[in-house]
Amino acid sequence: MSESFKQAFDQEGYAVARGVFGLDEVERLREHYMALRKRRYSDDVVGVRAGDRDPLRRYPRMAQMHRWDEDSLRWLLDPRLRGLLVDLLGAEPFAVQTMLYFKPPGSRGQALHQDNFYLRAEPGTCVAAWMALERADVGNGCMLVVPGSHRWPILCTAKADTKTSFTDVTVPLPVGPDAVPVEMEPGDVLFFNGSLVHGSAPNTTDDRFRRALIGHYIEGDARTVASYYHPALRMDGSPLQLDVSEGGGPCGEWTEQGTIALTGEQLVTRSHE
Numbered sequence: 280m281s282e283s284f285k286q287a288f289d290q291e292g293y294a295v296a297r298g299v300f301g302l303d304e305v306e307r308l309r310e311h312y313m314a315l316r317k318r319r320y321s322d323d324v325v326g327v328r329a330g331d332r333d334p335l336r337r338y339p340r341m342a343q344m345h346r347w348d349e350d351s352l353r354w355l356l357d358p359r360l361r362g363l364l365v366d367l368l369g370a371e372p373f374a375v376q377t378m379l380y381f382k383p384p385g386s387r388g389q390a391l392h393q394d395n396f397y398l399r400a401e402p403g404t405c406v407a408a409w410m411a412l413e414r415a416d417v418g419n420g421c422m423l424v425v426p427g428s429h430r431w432p433i434l435c436t437a438k439a440d441t442k443t444s445f446t447d448v449t450v451p452l453p454v455g456p457d458a459v460p461v462e463m464e465p466g467d468v469l470f471f472n473g474s475l476v477h478g479s480a481p482n483t484t485d486d487r488f489r490r491a492l493i494g495h496y497i498e499g500d501a502r503t504v505a506s507y508y509h510p511a512l513r514m515d516g517s518p519l520q521l522d523v524s525e526g527g528g529p530c531g532e533w534t535e536q537g538t539i540a541l542t543g544e545q546l547v548t549r550s551h552e
């Protein structure tokens with residue numbers, strides 16, 4: 280690992296490791312998840328609605344696949360990810376989540392947020408490893424991050440615009456730093472701190488998915504995490520007993536496309552499933 284990689288992570292709250300996984304591995308994973316998405320499984324977070332107008336209902340994200348899918352578990356605990364995480368954190372991480380975002384053409388993004396709002400890892404925070412399964416750029420809604428925001432506390436949330444976000448909460452940005460795009464090639468992995476403000480804009484292309492495989496980890500000295508993330512796993516796959524933090528839950532609750540009215544107080548018209 281280069282000095283500048285760790286330096287960027289410490290200073291900005293995020294860093295991209297280029298070409299961690301080979302193109303052949305990435306292509307196989309992409310096909311694997313496209314096939315998995317066609318299958319029904321019991322704890323699907325949102326569920327597929329074939330033929331729906333909303334592309335995200337045709338290809339909703341998947342979560343916690345490592346609990347029943349060997350390939351997801353192998354990726355989450357991959358020694359390459361472990362090595363980079365140990366270098367960044369200076370300690371063994373514990374693995375708590377997998378997610379797969381399909382983000383087909385025309386789909387909404389995810390409003391700016393901080394992951395530890397949901398994971399509640401304490402003491403310390405969580406860390407994400409976000410791997411591009413194809414080129415991710417401004418056109419298809421790559422990740423947006425606010426450099427340096429990992430030093431902020433976990434902020435109070437506000438209503439998000441559900442025309443552009445599939446989740447309905449966001450964090451209002453103080454005047455100053457803007458979110459910047461992080462463009463990535465397949466097999467690149469973006470590591471980011473659990474307090475870093477991040478999200479993504481809609482996929483405005485007609486013909487390009489923006490698939491990403493995501494692992495969430497907590498720092499080795501964490502003693503509690505929200506109940507949704509139990510059991511935490513050591514990087515050798517053995518389960519670990521941690522306490523349950525109060526609150527938290529899955530990273531952003533699914534919200535149907537709605538409209539936002541900004542008269543006086545923010546009012547969001549939406550319907551939950």
Ligand SMILES: O=C(O)CCC(=O)C(=O)O
Nearest residue numbers: 380389394478479491493
């Ligand atoms: O991939 C995205 O669009 C957002 C992902 C995200 O917010 C996360 O991994 O925490």
